[in-house]
Amino acid sequence: MSDASALRRRPELRCTAEISRYQRAWFAALRERVADGEPFAVLSADSPHEIYRAMDIPYVVVQWWSSLIAAKQLGPRYLSTLASAGYPDTLEQYNALPFGELLADDPGTAPWGGLPRPTILQGALSSDSMRQLYETWARRSGAAFYPLERSVDVRWKVEADWWEQLPEHWDEFLAAERLDLLTDELTGLIHSLERATGRRFDETSFAEAMRLSNEQARLNRGTRDLVARTVPAPVSAGETMPAVMIPQWHRGSGWARDAARLLNAEIRERVEEGVAAHPGERLRLMWLGRGLWSSLGLYQHFQERHDAVFVWSMYLGLAADGYLRSFDGGRDPLRALAARFVPVGEELRMPTWSSAWHLKEAKLHRIDGVVSLGEEDFFSVRRLEEAGIPVLSVRANNVDRRTWSEAELTDLVDRFIEERVWPARHERSA
Amino acid sequence: MTQVDERSTTDGSRVAIDTVTSGRPWTEPLRSVYRAPWVAARRWREQGGRVVGLLGGCAPRELIMAAGMLPMRLRPAALDAEPPAPLPDGLARELTPSTAAVLAALWGGGLRWIDALLIGRDCEAHTKLFYVLRELAAERPDRLPPVAFSDMLRLPSRTSARYNRRRLADLRGVVGGWAERSISDAELVAAVADSARTAAALAALDELRIARRVSGADALLAAVAAQMLPGPAVREALAAAAGPPRTDVVPVFLTGSDLDDTHAYEAIEQAGAAIVGEDHGWGDDGREVAAATSDPLDGIVDRYQFSARRSARAGLERVVRTAERVRRSGARGVLQVIRPDDEASAWELPALRAALPDLPVHSVRLAQEDRPALREATAEILSTIGAIRV
Numbered sequence: 001m002s003d004a005s006a007l008r009r010r011p012e013l014r015c016t017a018e019i020s021r022y023q024r025a026w027f028a029a030l031r032e033r034v035a036d037g038e039p040f041a042v043l044s045a046d047s048p049h050e051i052y053r054a055m056d057i058p059y060v061v062v063q064w065w066s067s068l069i070a071a072k073q074l075g076p077r078y079l080s081t082l083a084s085a086g087y088p089d090t091l092e093q094y095n096a097l098p099f100g101e102l103l104a105d106d107p108g109t110a111p112w113g114g115l116p117r118p119t120i121l122q123g124a125l126s127s128d129s130m131r132q133l134y135e136t137w138a139r140r141s142g143a144a145f146y147p148l149e150r151s152v153d154v155r156w157k158v159e160a161d162w163w164e165q166l167p168e169h170w171d172e173f174l175a176a177e178r179l180d181l182l183t184d185e186l187t188g189l190i191h192s193l194e195r196a197t198g199r200r201f202d203e204t205s206f207a208e209a210m211r212l213s214n215e216q217a218r219l220n221r222g223t224r225d226l227v228a229r230t231v232p233a234p235v236s237a238g239e240t241m242p243a244v245m246i247p248q249w250h251r252g253s254g255w256a257r258d259a260a261r262l263l264n265a266e267i268r269e270r271v272e273e274g275v276a277a278h279p280g281e282r283l284r285l286m287w288l289g290r291g292l293w294s295s296l297g298l299y300q301h302f303q304e305r306h307d308a309v310f311v312w313s314m315y316l317g318l319a320a321d322g323y324l325r326s327f328d329g330g331r332d333p334l335r336a337l338a339a340r341f342v343p344v345g346e347e348l349r350m351p352t353w354s355s356a357w358h359l360k361e362a363k364l365h366r367i368d369g370v371v372s373l374g375e376e377d378f379f380s381v382r383r384l385e386e387a388g389i390p391v392l393s394v395r396a397n398n399v400d401r402r403t404w405s406e407a408e409l410t411d412l413v414d415r416f417i418e419e420r421v422w423p424a425r426h427e428r429s430a
Numbered sequence: 431m432t433q434v435d436e437r438s439t440t441d442g443s444r445v446a447i448d449t450v451t452s453g454r455p456w457t458e459p460l461r462s463v464y465r466a467p468w469v470a471a472r473r474w475r476e477q478g479g480r481v482v483g484l485l486g487g488c489a490p491r492e493l494i495m496a497a498g499m500l501p502m503r504l505r506p507a508a509l510d511a512e513p514p515a516p517l518p519d520g521l522a523r524e525l526t527p528s529t530a531a532v533l534a535a536l537w538g539g540g541l542r543w544i545d546a547l548l549i550g551r552d553c554e555a556h557t558k559l560f561y562v563l564r565e566l567a568a569e570r571p572d573r574l575p576p577v578a579f580s581d582m583l584r585l586p587s588r589t590s591a592r593y594n595r596r597r598l599a600d601l602r603g604v605v606g607g608w609a610e611r612s613i614s615d616a617e618l619v620a621a622v623a624d625s626a627r628t629a630a631a632l633a634a635l636d637e638l639r640i641a642r643r644v645s646g647a648d649a650l651l652a653a654v655a656a657q658m659l660p661g662p663a664v665r666e667a668l669a670a671a672a673g674p675p676r677t678d679v680v681p682v683f684l685t686g687s688d689l690d691d692t693h694a695y696e697a698i699e700q701a702g703a704a705i706v707g708e709d710h711g712w713g714d715d716g717r718e719v720a721a722a723t724s725d726p727l728d729g730i731v732d733r734y735q736f737s738a739r740r741s742a743r744a745g746l747e748r749v750v751r752t753a754e755r756v757r758r759s760g761a762r763g764v765l766q767v768i769r770p771d772d773e774a775s776a777w778e779l780p781a782l783r784a785a786l787p788d789l790p791v792h793s794v795r796l797a798q799e800d801r802p803a804l805r806e807a808t809a810e811i812l813s814t815i816g817a818i819r820v
Contacts, residue, residue, distance in 0.1 A: 086783070088776035125585070128553050128742035132777035135746045149590055152557050152581040154597070156564060181593040188589065351565040376558070378520040379565055393520070 007297030007406055012239040012277055015262045019246045022255065027112055030058050034116040039197045041120035044095065044130075046344045047148065048186055048337055050213060053252035054206035055190075055199045060115060061249045062123075066097040067293035068111045070399040075294070078104055079400065092133055093400045094290065095123070099137040118143040120196065122189075126150045126345055144196055148185050151178045153346060160356035162347060163321040167217075170325050170339035182338035209252030210325075210333040216251060217324035219260040220244065224320035226267050227311060228365045232281035234270040237313040238299030239277070241291050244316045251323070283308035283421055286362055288372035288380065288391075290398040291315065295406055302410075306417045312365045314348060321357070322347050355379035362389055369421035371413055374398060388428055390420040456670035457648055459663060460655035464692070467502055467658050468511065471543040474500045474660075480545040480609065484657070485532060485559070487688075487711045487739060489550030489580045491657070492720060492730050493602055495621035497609035502544065503657035505690050506531040510540030521562070526771035529559040536574055537566070546576040546608045548601075550734075551583075552688075552711055553742035555771060578604045582734040584743050594731045602727070618726035624661045626719050631668040632656060633716025639706055640759055642676045646684070646705025647695035653714035654690050679704035680812055683761035685752055685782070686793070687769035688712050688740060697801040698765065701808035707759035709752050711740035741774040746781050753785035763811045766793040767804065790814040 011017060034040040041052055041059035052059045069075055075093070078100030083089040085103050087096070098115055107114035121143045123134045131147060138145035153175060159165065165173040190201045227233055227240070243263050250256035270276070277300075285302070287310050292298055302308040322344070327336035348354050358380040362370065370384055370391040381391045394412060396404035463470045471481045480499040484491060487503070494501035506528040514534035516522070522530045535541045549560050560579045567574050581597050583590040606612045635652055638644040652671070656664045682703040688711035689695070695705055707715060718737055723729035738744070738751040756764055764786060768775050776793070783791045792814070794807035 086780040091773050091776065125743060126554075128772075128774040129777050131743060131745045132741070132774055136777060136781070139746070147585060149583045149585055149593070151583070151593065152551065152560070152579060154560075154579040154581050154600075156567070156577070158564070177593060177596045181589055184589045184592070185587075188587075350561050352561065352568070355565075376524045378518075378524040379562075381520060 007295050007301055009238050009242075009296035010300055012235050013243060013263070013266050015259070015266050016239060016243040018262070019243055019259050022259070023246050024112070026250075027060075030060070031113060031116055033058050039119045039199075040116050041122060042098065042115070042118040042143070043121075044123040044126075046124045046126060046341055047122045048189070048341060049249070050206065050209045050252040050337055051186065051190060051193070051201070053209045055193060055197070055201055057120070057193065057197055057199065059120075062095055062098055064245065064249045065111075065115055066094050066399050067245075067291070069097045069101065070294040070401070071296075072111045073294060073401070074101075074109070074111065075399050075401055079402070087136070088129075090400075092127060092129055093397055095130065095133060097399060099133070099140070102137070102141055117141050120144055120146065120193075122146045122148070124148045124150050124341070124344075144192075146189055146192060148189070148341075149181060150345070151181055151342065153178070153343075153350070158352055160352050162343065162353050163357060163360070166322075166339065166343065167324040168326050170336065171331065174339055174342055178342045179335060179338050182342050183332070183335045186334055186338060207327075207333045210327060210336060212254060212257045213252045214324050214326065216247065216257045216260045217319065217322075219257070219264045220316065220319035221321070221324070223260070223264045223267055224316050226264070226271055227316065228361075230271050231284075231366065232276035232279055233284065233309050233311040234267050234276060236277040236300055236303070237287055237310040237316070238296045240316045241293075241296060241299075241313055244319050248315075248319055277311075278303040278307065278309050280307045281309045282306075283368045283417065283425065284312075284366055285310045285421075286312040286358075286365065286367045286370040288314070288358065288370055288377060289375040290373070292373070292398055292409075294399070294401060298406055298409065302413060302417065305414065308369075308417055308421070310371075312361060312367060317357075317361050318347065349376065351379035355383045359383045359387060362387070368425050369417065371416070373404075388424055390416070390424045392416040392420070454648065454673065456667050456672075457651055459659070459667050460651050463655050463658045464505070464651055465508060466511070467505070467508055468543040470659060471500070471502060475543070475545075481543060482605070482608065483541065483544035483547045483575075484550065485529075485547065486550030486552035486556055487657070488552045488582050488734050488737070489548040490582070490598065490601070490730055490734060492618065492621040492625055492726075493598075493605045493613065494548065495624060495661075496613045496617040497605050497611070498617075499545070499605075499609055500660060501548075501657075503654075504532060504541075504544075505654065507691065509535035512540060514538045514540050524562060525559060526555040528771065529555045533559060533562065536563070539573075541575070544575060546578070547574075548578050548580060548605070550580045551743075552740055553774075576608055580734075582731070584735060584737075584745075586736065586747075591731065591735060594735055595727060598727050598731055615726055618730070619722065622720045622722060622726055622729060626722075628656055628661045628664050629714075629716040629719040631665045631716070632714050635668055635671055636707070636715040638672060639704075640681075642679060642681070642704050642706070643673045644671055645673075645676075645695075645699055646708070647692045647699055649705075650689070650695050650708070650713060651692050654692075654712055656714060657712075676704065678702075680763070680815055681706040681759065681761045682808070682811060683756045683759055683764045684708040684710065684713075684767065685764060685778075686710060686741070686766040686775040687772035689767060689769075694767075694801060694804055697804045698808045701805045702812050703763075703765075703808050706761050707755055709739055709748075709755055713739070715755070741772070741778055744774065746778070749778050749781040749785055752778075752782060756786060756789065761789070763789055763815045764791040765807060765811055766791065767807075768793065768795045770795075770797060 045063040079089040081104040082100045247256040247259035299310040325336040482494045484503040491501035515538045690712045720729040720733040792811040
């Protein structure tokens, strides 16, 4: 199933290259800080990065590093290393790849000189095996593991319009006991980090990180709206994925806010000047699920072939709708941070929320067809199809190239566009 | 409904004949409820009682008992006398085979023998089922019984303990609503005490099992039935449990995925092993029971928060407890059986091997219910044990 070639992304924006250059320089500096003896944390994407930001503890986000491993075509090798050590290689690949890199112990071939050995690991217990995986990783690396629980929304009736309610009304929209739990856990985490690193948590720095992250979210919301309302789209999803996500992993910093502003400004400029990702755009596509980081050019492949542009991925969508939590009126920024992470995952995978959001975003972006990869998507598919938007569901894992190939995917999407998207489009137009 | 009951009764009678001829009459009432739980549920309801279906071992049955209702843990393989209508393809893919079976039975009307459903957070597949049911109920509320979710967290921290207490207190109100009355502390204390008596009977059975006077298959049968029948009925059956000791079998401990299939146990034991203990989500050696505490909710929360059964959402400390139980059982090898929907157990394997360096630990992954694979894995581990003995 795997293929060695990778469709490379054609640059569309100036800022993406600038953002990527910063990331390389930042990572090189991080390696130096860690080499000098500073603590180093590896965090899952749904961990409270803002606390580490405020305490100036260097960190890397697991999912970013895994996407880099995938982009360097090293995924199969590290998964094989896991299997050789007796660990599963078909579970939690997105979280497990850096652990595979650790076991492979070959920095010479690892991306960017390799991920430094962590002193802190943090993950939310979002699946059945996250606790075992991270505890095992901690044992093998010598890191301290700080888990966070993932509570469940047990209410029998929940409102669907989370994207409208959460930014301002999170303290009414979410169950109080869930917010209490995570706020208490974060309080304990701060104490643990202070003890482990000798660094002091500064409330002023933290509140500033929260303000900056909210500002970043507002900018992303503006960017998303620009992309959604502009036909032809000023930029494709293959371009916005790195341009949004690299700053996302620096959330709470001035640089991340500025990068989001840069992205917004450049896209606004393109809209004003009528510059499009593909001027001949005739179809607009949506990518549901995790991104193909090792093959970002695949998203642009269908532009020339079908005049079809992938305009939506969850990365800009969630950056626009999922992170903003106002804490004005004397509200506790730590509780606002808890409100950012209590529902994370539910926005994407709890049917009541995810299906409503996917439909809302599809309509907002005037989507003609949806490709869904590796998602449990029954309710989203049903609602989208009922709205006349065809969906292609593909069973594969985004960072495990053993489960998909570019040739197979392009063939599937080609046929999907010809056999379902165009007919549906004609039907809507008739 | 009547037609289902008639078939159920017929099926139950056939079970009784089977067990009498097996020479272990004490297993008869246990096997009946194991195979056809709807028959016992119907009897309970005919006497004016209510039945609450439990999905998973983390759903706190003590609350249901305290409310005077019968908690019956659902076996996905025995939900109805009739096979359920298949779910739409995409919806079945959304779920695991087990949770899809429960949904198919609920949606198709096959689970009308329960008055309410309490889902425990044994694994994230259960969480997903709850979300799916909630979404479906918004469209067709008439097709489902009342449903609640028990979100018992497992980290050994005070924050989780406090959250669990709030959740259990809320659940007490929900279950009281199902019973149309409040649940008193005295009733909770009585439910905990009754559970403790059943646990003691299961612990006694476990001793017989270690002495190889009761097979692993029969012990599993008892553990499963104890999660379906009223306590007194279970204890009455277990009081008669015994058999001649067997010396021609090799003691093996079973870990990994939840197994409720006695035939799977029989496949392993027919290959020459005796399953003298297990730590998956269906087995019960009588050691996990709520303590009698001043506030009865405290003991119930502790029971579920600190359970070592089932690997999902557990930490590696579970492996330490598994190793202790392996030692205590006298097992000479460990068989880890992993079902396709189990995402957690495989992570325990290297740690388990490290904790038991002198014992063979074999792991087998089942593509589905695969008895030949179980027999083959058993043969492998017995061969290894034989080599060690030599």
